[in-house]
Amino acid sequence: MASPSDLAVSEMDFDALPERSWVDKMKDTARKKPLGAVSACAVFVMILLAALANVITFYDPVQNAFDSMHVAPGAAHWFGTDQFGRDIFTRIVFGARTALFVGFSASILGSTAGLILGVGSAYFGGRFDLIFQRFMDIFISFPLIIMALSVVSIFGTGTQNVILAITIPLIPRCARVVRSSALAIREIPYVDAARALGFAHIRIIFRHMIPNVMAPYLIMLTAFLGQAILLEASLSYLGLGVQEPTPAWGLMLQGGAEEYAESAPWIPVFPGLAISAAVFAFNLFGDAVRDTLDPRLRSE
Amino acid sequence: MWNTRLKTLVVGAALLALAVWSFAPPAEAAPKKGGTLKFVVGSKIPSYDGHIESTFGMIHPIRPFYSLLIRVNPDNPASPTDFECKVCEGGIPQPTEGHTKYTFKIRGDITFHNGQKLTSADVKATYDKIISPPKGIESNRKAFFSMVKSVTAPDPKTLVFKLKYPTGAFVPALALPYNFIYSKADLDKHGYKWHQKNVNGTGAFRFVQHQPGAFVEGKRYEKYHHKGKPHLDGYRAISAPKMAIRLQAIRGDRAAIEFRGFPPKARDDLKKALGDKLTVQESDWNCNLMVTPNHKRKPFDDARVRRALTLAIDRWGGSKYLSRIAIVKTVGGVVFPKHPLAATKEELTKIAGYWPDINKSRAEAKRLLKEAGYPNGFEFTLHNRGVDQPYKVVGTWVIDQWRKIGLKVKQWVQPSGPFYATLRKKKNFDVSIDFNCQSVINPLVDVSKFISDDKAGNQYAQYQDRQLDKWFQEMNKEPDVKKQRAIMRKYEKRALDEMAHQFVTLWWYKINPHRSYVKGWKIAPSHYLNQHLDNVWIDQ
Numbered sequence: 001m002a003s004p005s006d007l008a009v010s011e012m013d014f015d016a017l018p019e020r021s022w023v024d025k026m027k028d029t030a031r032k033k034p035l036g037a038v039s040a041c042a043v044f045v046m047i048l049l050a051a052l053a054n055v056i057t058f059y060d061p062v063q064n065a066f067d068s069m070h071v072a073p074g075a076a077h078w079f080g081t082d083q084f085g086r087d088i089f090t091r092i093v094f095g096a097r098t099a100l101f102v103g104f105s106a107s108i109l110g111s112t113a114g115l116i117l118g119v120g121s122a123y124f125g126g127r128f129d130l131i132f133q134r135f136m137d138i139f140i141s142f143p144l145i146i147m148a149l150s151v152v153s154i155f156g157t158g159t160q161n162v163i164l165a166i167t168i169p170l171i172p173r174c175a176r177v178v179r180s181s182a183l184a185i186r187e188i189p190y191v192d193a194a195r196a197l198g199f200a201h202i203r204i205i206f207r208h209m210i211p212n213v214m215a216p217y218l219i220m221l222t223a224f225l226g227q228a229i230l231l232e233a234s235l236s237y238l239g240l241g242v243q244e245p246t247p248a249w250g251l252m253l254q255g256g257a258e259e260y261a262e263s264a265p266w267i268p269v270f271p272g273l274a275i276s277a278a279v280f281a282f283n284l285f286g287d288a289v290r291d292t293l294d295p296r297l298r299s300e
Numbered sequence: 301m302w303n304t305r306l307k308t309l310v311v312g313a314a315l316l317a318l319a320v321w322s323f324a325p326p327a328e329a330a331p332k333k334g335g336t337l338k339f340v341v342g343s344k345i346p347s348y349d350g351h352i353e354s355t356f357g358m359i360h361p362i363r364p365f366y367s368l369l370i371r372v373n374p375d376n377p378a379s380p381t382d383f384e385c386k387v388c389e390g391g392i393p394q395p396t397e398g399h400t401k402y403t404f405k406i407r408g409d410i411t412f413h414n415g416q417k418l419t420s421a422d423v424k425a426t427y428d429k430i431i432s433p434p435k436g437i438e439s440n441r442k443a444f445f446s447m448v449k450s451v452t453a454p455d456p457k458t459l460v461f462k463l464k465y466p467t468g469a470f471v472p473a474l475a476l477p478y479n480f481i482y483s484k485a486d487l488d489k490h491g492y493k494w495h496q497k498n499v500n501g502t503g504a505f506r507f508v509q510h511q512p513g514a515f516v517e518g519k520r521y522e523k524y525h526h527k528g529k530p531h532l533d534g535y536r537a538i539s540a541p542k543m544a545i546r547l548q549a550i551r552g553d554r555a556a557i558e559f560r561g562f563p564p565k566a567r568d569d570l571k572k573a574l575g576d577k578l579t580v581q582e583s584d585w586n587c588n589l590m591v592t593p594n595h596k597r598k599p600f601d602d603a604r605v606r607r608a609l610t611l612a613i614d615r616w617g618g619s620k621y622l623s624r625i626a627i628v629k630t631v632g633g634v635v636f637p638k639h640p641l642a643a644t645k646e647e648l649t650k651i652a653g654y655w656p657d658i659n660k661s662r663a664e665a666k667r668l669l670k671e672a673g674y675p676n677g678f679e680f681t682l683h684n685r686g687v688d689q690p691y692k693v694v695g696t697w698v699i700d701q702w703r704k705i706g707l708k709v710k711q712w713v714q715p716s717g718p719f720y721a722t723l724r725k726k727k728n729f730d731v732s733i734d735f736n737c738q739s740v741i742n743p744l745v746d747v748s749k750f751i752s753d754d755k756a757g758n759q760y761a762q763y764q765d766r767q768l769d770k771w772f773q774e775m776n777k778e779p780d781v782k783k784q785r786a787i788m789r790k791y792e793k794r795a796l797d798e799m800a801h802q803f804v805t806l807w808w809y810k811i812n813p814h815r816s817y818v819k820g821w822k823i824a825p826s827h828y829l830n831q832h833l834d835n836v837w838i839d840q
Contacts, residue, residue, distance in 0.1 A: 066621035
């Protein structure tokens with residue numbers, strides 16, 4: 001027997017409700033996911049800094065200025081200067097470009113390649129899936145950094161090769177997750193129907209399967225962003241990533257950590273903080289996206 | 301009367317003696333026996349064979365096991381002419397037959413660590429391996445002995461070198477620290493590659509063990525032929541590729557010294573932390589960092605472009621600032637700056653890239669680029685070695701210097717192995733950082749880096765310049781130092797300026813901070829020299 005309140009709800013005219021603006025929706029999301037909102041803001045600020053680097057900085061990020069070597073943080077140089085007299089704040093802001101460019105490129109490429117391969121593997125199934133997944137197992141068995149180091153040692157250093165080095169180990173990780181979702185999709189009748197209608201495999205994969213695994217894809221993509229930034233910084237720190245004079249956080253840390261940690265601690269500290277903050281923000285953002293898109297976590 | 305005068309004289313003499321004694325510098329304390337010297341080494345040991353290796357990673361831990369025919373005087377290692385022959389009777393022989401024959405008398409009381417007696421046949425076999433190795437056997441420094449006509453050992457105590465022509469380059473070449481004396485019996489019995497993995501020398505220390513990646517251990521050789529030496533019971537060469545670890549090892553007294561050298565900031569930090577417990581020795585270094593354009597690639601086949609590259613570099617200004625952050629300091633030409641054959645400052649300032657007015661220099665660089673068809677500059681990649689000091693620091697600096705004349709340069713850094721493979725085999729670089737590091741200061745052969753690539757094994761710019769080859773030969777055959785110097789100036793001007801084949805950036809500067817209890821070791825102008833350790837002792 002329905003209660004009066006149930007009846008009241010069922011009889012409500014939903015069309016008459018005013019449509020909520022996107023600002024309200026964002027406010028609502030921020031209330032539900034405060035950490036996610038803060039991290040989204042941090043990511044937004046980082047993107048803004050990278051985009052407006054030329055406007056918001058006062059110094060050339062690569063030009064040596066030997067008359068101001070090792071200047072401590074102050075009014076003229078907020079984060080101090082490095083051993084070449086370059087302004088560290090400027091280099092950190094420009095370094096955000098490198099981090100974001102490498103991070104976004106590698107995670108988008110890695111996730112997208114993983115998406116296509118994972119869905120393809122699930123769709124074709126059988127022996128192809130079996131063999132393909134064993135290859136994925138081999139790739140996954142190596143830690144990210146080891147795999148990235150191997151790729152860099154084969155192809156060499158430089159921005160493009162660093163992107164490649166980070167992309168390759170991300171592919172199997174995304175492919176594995178996406179495949180598990182795609183396996184369920186494959187069993188849904190509309191895929192059989194599409195097959196029965198004689199659609200090409202490519203069309204079935206791209207039109208009917210991939211759109212239905214976008215949630216895990218987006219979750220993996222955002223989760224990879226932080227990892228990719230950290231990997232780029234790690235490779236640069238090891239001297240295998242982007243090279244001087246390009247501003248890059250890992251490179252700045254490497255250039256200062258060994259020699260100047262004691263006498264000019266601002267040289268390694270600020271790039272280290274930038275790496276930590278960026279990775280933390282992207283990881284929180286990734287978690288928030290996962291919580292929002294994953295139906296199992298959405299019930300709250 | 302006489303008595304009073306005598307008393308006055310005696311008292312006066314006593315007072316004078318007291319005054320002389322009190323103002324005289326304190327005498328060096330007598331060496332103490334015993335103790336184990338621990339030092340850190342920042343590079344790996346490719347093999348134990350000095351005849352084929354070139355790295356301090358081998359010299360520092362392995363050199364104490366071997367003797368040389370002659371060596372630089374350990375008490376005066378900065379001198380380019382002060383050598384001693386401890387395996388000889390009567391020191392270094394005077395040349396005869398118009399400076400083309402050197403007859404060494406080998407001592408009869410020297411034994412290898414396996415008990416076998418050293419004779420002139422062992423030294424001859426050693427130099428045969430170095431100068432004319434059998435086919436398929438490497439020898440890195442055979443070019444240093446191109447003047448040698450023959451090596452003979454007419455009896456067990458006599459060794460004779462005959463030269464094709466008289467040259468001042470011969471004796472310094474003999475003193476190269478890589479010329480380990482091997483046993484002829486070992487070479488005959490085990491072959492020419494045995495010493496790559498085995499040790500049997502006549503040095504101050506016997507080989508105990510090598511734990512790859514960890515340490516090499518040596519123990520005092522009781523029958524060492526220098527009486528009263530070595531002072532140490534033994535040593536341990538600890539492998540530590542990261543500079544931070546080497547620094548902390550000295551700071552925490554896990555090691556007493558590192559023989560290659562630290563940058564200025566590290567020296568300052570250590571000194572601040574350890575005070576009097578740390579002694580710092582500094583020296584000019586017979587090493588320079590070079591820029592090597594690939595002549596086989598456009599536009600570096602054009603001398604105007606190469607001249608523009610060298611003209612853009614402010615060496616005088618760079619020296620002032622880079623010497624605060626890197627192990628480079630001295631501005632110099634092709635010859636070690638302190639050597640009599642080196643260019644004076646006045647002579648240097650006439651060479652492109654050394655002009656005192658950098659603005660004039662860069663204006664000329666821009667004019668040359670415009671004339672060569674690059675009014676707006678161009679882009680290229682600087683190939684560099686993945687070692688911070690001084691390669692990456694200087695690489696970053698020269699890139700900034702080139703920006704000032706409109707060149708856009710990216711840096712391509714490779715670890716040491718691939719770096720050398722690129723220089724020597726692949727040769728797929730635009731412009732590379734290169735270096736010319738030598739041990740004994742011997743400019744007549746040290747400048748062979750600039751002769752044609754079919755004559756010099758270590759010239760990677762890939763050019764041939766027969767004029768330079770001719771002058772190089774003339775210099776080496778010229779007995780008169782003044783004439784040698786005149787030819788050297790022409791050679792230098794052509795190599796660095798007129799043709800700008802390759803060019804020197806700055807000469808290195810060696811800084812060795814070490815625990816003050818390490819005594820007896822004197823810094824040399826090379827990290828390869830003075831590493832026999834027989835005169836080192838620990839004051840504890």
